[in-house]
Amino acid sequence: MKSENINHAFLDGVIRGDHADVYYHFGVSSDDPILEPLREVRAVVMAGSGGRIKEFAERWSQLHGGSEVVAFPKEDRFVTRYTAGVLFASHGMGMPSASIALQELMRMVFFLKRGDEAALDDVFWARVGTSGGVGLPGGNVVVSTEGLMADLKPYRLLQGGDGEYWFDGTFPASTQDAIIAANADSDIPVVPGKTIAGNEFFLEQYRLDGAICMETPESKRAWLEWIHSHGVRNIEMEGAMLAGYLNHWGFPSFATICATLLNRLEGDQVTATPEQLHQYSENSGVVLFRYLQARLDGEHGEGREGGAR
Ligand code: R2B
Ligand code: URA
Numbered sequence: 001m002k003s004e005n006i007n008h009a010f011l012d013g014v015i016r017g018d019h020a021d022v023y024y025h026f027g028v029s030s031d032d033p034i035l036e037p038l039r040e041v042r043a044v045v046m047a048g049s050g051g052r053i054k055e056f057a058e059r060w061s062q063l064h065g066g067s068e069v070v071a072f073p074k075e076d077r078f079v080t081r082y083t084a085g086v087l088f089a090s091h092g093m094g095m096p097s098a099s100i101a102l103q104e105l106m107r108m109v110f111f112l113k114r115g116d117e118a119a120l121d122d123v124f125w126a127r128v129g130t131s132g133g134v135g136l137p138g139g140n141v142v143v144s145t146e147g148l149m150a151d152l153k154p155y156r157l158l159q160g161g162d163g164e165y166w167f168d169g170t171f172p173a174s175t176q177d178a179i180i181a182a183n184a185d186s187d188i189p190v191v192p193g194k195t196i197a198g199n200e201f202f203l204e205q206y207r208l209d210g211a212i213c214m215e216t217p218e219s220k221r222a223w224l225e226w227i228h229s230h231g232v233r234n235i236e237m238e239g240a241m242l243a244g245y246l247n248h249w250g251f252p253s254f255a256t257i258c259a260t261l262l263n264r265l266e267g268d269q270v271t272a273t274p275e276q277l278h279q280y281s282e283n284s285g286v287v288l289f290r291y292l293q294a295r296l297d298g299e300h301g302e303g304r305e306g307g308a309r
Helices: 008-016 033-040 050-062 095-112 117-121 173-182 217-229 239-249 274-297
Strands: 043-047 080-083 086-090 124-133 141-148 156-158 164-166 190-197 232-236 254-263
Touching: 008 095, 033 095, 043 050, 043 095, 043 274, 050 080, 050 086, 050 274, 086 095, 095 239, 124 239, 124 274, 141 173, 141 232, 141 239, 141 274, 173 190, 173 254, 173 274, 190 239, 217 232, 232 254, 239 254, 254 274
Parallel strands: 043 086, 043 124, 124 254, 141 190, 190 232
Antiparallel strands: 080 086, 124 232, 141 254, 156 164
């Protein structure tokens, strides 16, 4: 971990018991006994929708002999489940929403691991979601190598005055390799590539079908071809922030794994049938679960991490 980047001024007092930490959007605080079983957490899995979180937790529990599933009572912002070493949490859509979820989850995990940096190093983080493919049709699964904004620069936020906070959008290569290895014998196409996180589904993804449109077919194609030529393979709305914040604390192992719903070089509207959409989104879940089983349960042995790239 990069200890110097952790907000020790606030968080160490929580560990000492000087004050509690209120994870407001999750409806729990560090002195709530509901968190006690979560001390064993080894992975945090995030997804946009609460329904997916419930399904994931149920499936992970079934794979672990029907392990008990802990649910946080508040669900009007984010849906959370914990079972068998994995904390599943929804993050909503877009970086403003997902950054709230992630910051509170990072604080929670710091508390759960009592600020022990070696224990924090062992926690794996993932976002599983959907995306628009760039040169890839629906049904592919992209494992992000780097998260960037629409201008191919990393995630950044406005700072007072005319400054900006900049973050590193790189995803750890050893984790990408291990995810791909854990899925080597599967029929699902798993593709590494750069991922753009748009701040908007329409404008910052150069769609022509928004209520507001400021692009032309030519400017849209030029942007898609430009990002494709720089190795971008999909577009979603959270990956650049996720990588930036987890890199800031120095977590060594995290990933964004997204199914493609359409090829953006061929269109803007998501016209896949409900059955196809279900299958696409299943694909990303399968890819994640194979890696989780390799990492946490020692299955799919090839997926183990640590080899040099
Ligand atoms: C992918 O899908 C959502 C928008 O439809 C957004 O959260 C994302 O990243
Ligand atoms: N999610 C996005 O953000 N963009 C797409 O095109 C599809 C899903």
